[in-house]
Amino acid sequence: PKSGASKEALAKMNEGEFDDEDRKLKCYLGCVMGMMQAVKGNKISLTMVRGQITKMLQPEFGQKILTTFESCQDVEGTDNCDLAYNFAKCIYEKDKEAFIVP
Secondary structure, three states: OOOOEEEEHHHHHHHHOOOOOOOOHHHHHOOOOOOOOOOOOOOOOHHHHHHHHHHOOOHHHHHHHHHHHHHHOOOOOOOOHHHHHHHHHHHHOOHHHHHOOO
């Protein structure tokens, strides 16, 4: 990834091992969330995400993911990288099946 996040860090994250000190990993997630237009003004905005999930996933799975996302949308962070990381970590902790990171 352009952020410099290692493939190993991404693989570990997908297994639930979140490295709170890995700035590159946090900014990778910030970039992904930015491309999804899910971060606005250092807050999670699910408006665009809802539409994307609806188009990309089957309704029952999409609704499950949206419910998990909505339960984590009030997380905070010091910047977009930190915010996206905290959001991703929250999603994994609530429902690892809803945790999808490209």
